[in-house]
Amino acid sequence: MELSEQEQLRRESLNGLRALGIEPYPAAAYQVTALSDNIKSTYQDDAPQREVTIAGRIMSRRIMGKASFVELQDSAGRIQIYITRDDISTDEEKTMYNVVFKKLLDIGDFIGIKGYVFRTQMGEISVHAQELTVLSKSLRPLPIVKYKDGVAYDAFEDPEQRYRQRYVDLVVNDGVRDIFMKRTKVFNSMRNFFNEQGYVEVDTPVLQPIPGGASARPFITHHNALDIPLYLRIANELYLKRLIVGGFEGVYEFSRNFRNEGMDRTHNPEFTAMEIYVSYKDYNWMMDFTEAMIEKVCLDVNGTTEVKVGDKTISFQRPFKRITMIDAIKEHTGIDINGMNEEQLRDVCKQLGIEANDTMGKGKLIDEIFGEKCEGNYIQPTFITDYPIEMSPLCKRHRNNPELTERFELMVNGKELANAYSELNDPIDQRARFEEQLRLSEKGDDEAMFIDQDFLRALEYGMPPTSGMGIGMDRLVMLMTNQVAIQEVLLFPQMRPEKVIRKDSAETFMSVGIPEAWVETVNKAGFVTVASLKEQNPNKLHQDLCGLNKKLKLGLTNPTKDDVTLWVENANNR
RNA sequence: GAUUCAGUAGCUCAGCCGGUAGAGCACAUCCCUUUUAAGGAUGGGGUCCUGGGUUCGAAUCCCAGCUGAAUCACCA
Numbered sequence A: 001m002e003l004s005e006q007e008q009l010r011r012e013s014l015n016g017l018r019a020l021g022i023e024p025y026p027a028a029a030y031q032v033t034a035l036s037d038n039i040k041s042t043y044q045d046d047a048p049q050r051e052v053t054i055a056g057r058i059m060s061r062r063i064m065g066k067a068s069f070v071e072l073q074d075s076a077g078r079i080q081i082y083i084t085r086d087d088i089s090t091d092e093e094k095t096m097y098n099v100v101f102k103k104l105l106d107i108g109d110f111i112g113i114k115g116y117v118f119r120t121q122m123g124e125i126s127v128h129a130q131e132l133t134v135l136s137k138s139l140r141p142l143p144i145v146k147y148k149d150g151v152a153y154d155a156f157e158d159p160e161q162r163y164r165q166r167y168v169d170l171v172v173n174d175g176v177r178d179i180f181m182k183r184t185k186v187f188n189s190m191r192n193f194f195n196e197q198g199y200v201e202v203d204t205p206v207l208q209p210i211p212g213g214a215s216a217r218p219f220i221t222h223h224n225a226l227d228i229p230l231y232l233r234i235a236n237e238l239y240l241k242r243l244i245v246g247g248f249e250g251v252y253e254f255s256r257n258f259r260n261e262g263m264d265r266t267h268n269p270e271f272t273a274m275e276i277y278v279s280y281k282d283y284n285w286m287m288d289f290t291e292a293m294i295e296k297v298c299l300d301v302n303g304t305t306e307v308k309v310g311d312k313t314i315s316f317q318r319p320f321k322r323i324t325m326i327d328a329i330k331e332h333t334g335i336d337i338n339g340m341n342e343e344q345l346r347d348v349c350k351q352l353g354i355e356a357n358d359t360m361g362k363g364k365l366i367d368e369i370f371g372e373k374c375e376g377n378y379i380q381p382t383f384i385t386d387y388p389i390e391m392s393p394l395c396k397r398h399r400n401n402p403e404l405t406e407r408f409e410l411m412v413n414g415k416e417l418a419n420a421y422s423e424l425n426d427p428i429d430q431r432a433r434f435e436e437q438l439r440l441s442e443k444g445d446d447e448a449m450f451i452d453q454d455f456l457r458a459l460e461y462g463m464p465p466t467s468g469m470g471i472g473m474d475r476l477v478m479l480m481t482n483q484v485a486i487q488e489v490l491l492f493p494q495m496r497p498e499k500v501i502r503k504d505s506a507e508t509f510m511s512v513g514i515p516e517a518w519v520e521t522v523n524k525a526g527f528v529t530v531a532s533l534k535e536q537n538p539n540k541l542h543q544d545l546c547g548l549n550k551k552l553k554l555g556l557t558n559p560t561k562d563d564v565t566l567w568v569e570n571a572n573n574r
Numbered sequence B: 001g002a003u004u005c006a007g008u009a010g011c012u013c014a015g016c017c018g019g020u021a022g023a024g025c026a027c028a029u030c031c032c033u034u035u036u037a038a039g040g041a042u043g044g045g046g047u048c049c050u051g052g053g054u055u056c057g058a059a060u061c062c063c064a065g066c067u068g069a070a071u072c073a074c075c076a
Helices: A005-020 A037-044 A097-105 A157-166 A168-170 A177-194 A236-243 A283-302 A325-335 A341-352 A362-371 A427-445 A453-461 A474-483 A505-509 A516-524 A536-552 A561-573
Strands: A052-065 A069-076 A077-084 A110-121 A125-136 A147-149 A151-153 A220-223 A229-234 A250-258 A269-281 A308-309 A313-315 A321-324 A384-387 A408-413 A415-422 A465-470
Touching: A005 A097, A005 A125, A005 A250, A037 A052, A037 A069, A037 A077, A037 A125, A052 A077, A052 A125, A077 A097, A077 A110, A097 A125, A125 A516, A157 A168, A168 A177, A177 A250, A177 A283, A177 A474, A229 A236, A236 A250, A236 A269, A236 A465, A269 A283, A269 A474, A283 A308, A283 A408, A283 A415, A283 A465, A308 A474, A321 A325, A325 A362, A325 A384, A341 A362, A415 A474, A427 A453, A465 A474
Parallel strands: A077 A125, A321 A384
Antiparallel strands: A052 A069, A052 A110, A069 A077, A110 A125, A147 A151, A220 A229, A250 A269, A269 A465, A308 A313, A384 A408, A408 A415, A415 A465
């Protein structure tokens, strides 16, 4: 492993600490009595002096001779520490200050400080250190981000590095933690809302023998003991309904779902949905319930019902607009699709310039028209209701129109946020709908649903009238935190794995005759494994190595061409 | 999957009409007991993403690849 100069220095400092009898990774608990924000918010100039013990990471140091200032970052924020040589050092040599603090500690190290709170001449509330404890040594330099008046200087902003090394992102970038704190608040607020009504949080299987409840390509895995394929769930809907059959009157689950599809700034292969099912309710009740829930979540998280999303302001104040899908299409295209057959719908698509192929059924065609012409227009929260029956195989037929279903989707900022039904509980109708899906699947629609026989059996025992609703939690958090990328609201978004560079040890290189002194140079020339030396032209290799020796002023004795030829031969024979 | 852009020091970036690789922060050494994005001075640090090609000579031009981002396509 090649270490940068700064990394090497930090390892030397680590040894320096141990040489002084200071354990850089102590085992003992450190009793913290205060957090940075609390110290600052409760400070009063005329109050009696307050003793505190705090701990955190050193984020900056300003050494002014015998006195220094440190910015210490803990979970709540940052606070300045004032350190003087004579206060923290007890011995004659002032080792704690001159050696430990000034030489052996670095930005990024965790330290504990015992001291008292005061205000500096510049007016900043600070802690005057009386005791310094090393809590953990950091061996890698953090990116240095500085802030003044909310402006970041030298921000650490390469998305690849931020997502791959979220821990660094969280340490150095202001505001990243806030997003995830808000994410937790969204979940807690929603959970409280449900619990207050007596609904029950449950866990259902992530590994499912039949991936049901949604239309999506699943991830497939294999169970060795049973020797069967298992699928990571694409939804948990069918399991929650089984629980309604079993007698629960209200169940919900925050469900991590997995879909084997494209990734972009609004899709991650694993994402979180919340689904809730309540018996003896219909989708009208669920609309009232959903808007009440979202209004509360928004208030709990942001303290207001309005959120800024990009340059738009979205109001989550009840009630939300409601419009049927047919009216929405009429509104945005001027075409009334009510009662049209598949042929007529295909013509409408052509007329509107929407691509339609033969695998698309009636439902899919209507969905296409809506997605293309209407969806993006609904910025303020809007319930789109009464979807065509072909698109909603788990949804109850509309009480007034057998072509439609009792379904709504909630559109916000031009995208679907939530989806809900009066759940289909007629087992015979449900079986017919599944069979229709199977026909679509045979027609080439690879997203059509599988038939879950056990689910049908459950329905045959009888499921009470029920309404269910699912909501995309990541998208909700994006709205609540004004983020446009799902990666910004997932702690560890999916990334292509980093390449692991396999490297042979020095001994392996020496075993083909390369002198120890030359191993590093051979590595530097781009050969980190002995195998990579195979089939190399010894002349070129010889030249490269001698060139590096000269260029890097290594002062090594150049190998002869015969030496290099032998190395390559040995590598070939391994 | 397509197109475009990007990859240079630990971090943020300049250099890109080919000719010895630069700045700020960080780091090191020295000075300094109330500083605050940055105290002062001096100094060290690079596989210019990888591999080919053109050339006397490539960070720079060309081709291919890798990784990421944006837009579009596909998909809840």
